[in-house]
Amino acid sequence: MDRDENTEGVAADAELAAEIMKRNFRPSLIRTEAWEGYMFADIEIKIKESREFYGAVLWPSAMVLCYFLDTHRDEFNLTDKNIVELGAGTGLVTIVTSLLGAKVTSTDLPEILGNLRYNVTRNTRGRCRHEPHVTELSWGKDLEERFPHATCHYDYIIAADVVYSHPYLHELMETFIHLSSENTVILWAMRFRLDPENRFVDTFQKHFHLQELYDLPSLRIKLYSARKCTPTQH
């Protein structure tokens, strides 16, 4: 790559990152109300965060994933598609995918579900083709009992910022593998912080074909799509 191309690439990254982060964020003007507004799927989505838990805070990867889905509606038509979200946090991605017509199962740890359910209900009630379902999914735990292969078929698994230095990376991988079938597409926005993220991507590629949809170095975020490798492709 020559210097001009590199300069163009850096400028394009900065422009897209700024558009995703600024265009869609509307700080609440009434400070007594504990929510922030985000513009996706043609409406303002009101998100309440809770400082008590990591997962009840909105992370930039969620905005990147929402922006991508909102601006690629033809290529990724979500109408009536079955989606499961892992580590849904505040629920922004669940809300946007539900507003775009999908049947969404929104999951996280038990302590996150109260705030998640509040945001999801507040923003989707009466506005969606399919009411989203919020439920516990602790990675690696009771997967076949709670999400049996025979009945749970997902068109998409979506996840934003679920890979970082936590002790459940093996269980997270197991969960991706358990929930995906041959036709499932994983859409996964990932913020790179330390080495464990890189190692997770390497291991992930042993099980899934990975395609990079966005690379935003200024945010240290990549957006991937992935499909399970069939046995002969290993």
Ligand SMILES: C[S@@+](CC[C@H](N)C(=O)[O-])C[C@H]1O[C@@H](n2cnc3c(N)ncnc32)[C@H](O)[C@@H]1O
């Ligand atoms: C960095 S936050 C990202 C939240 C949200 N996806 C976003 O981008 O705003 C990581 C999420 O993973 C969830 N999480 C962490 N460990 C988990 C586990 N063992 N099982 C299920 N969810 C987990 C957290 O509760 C949190 O919602």
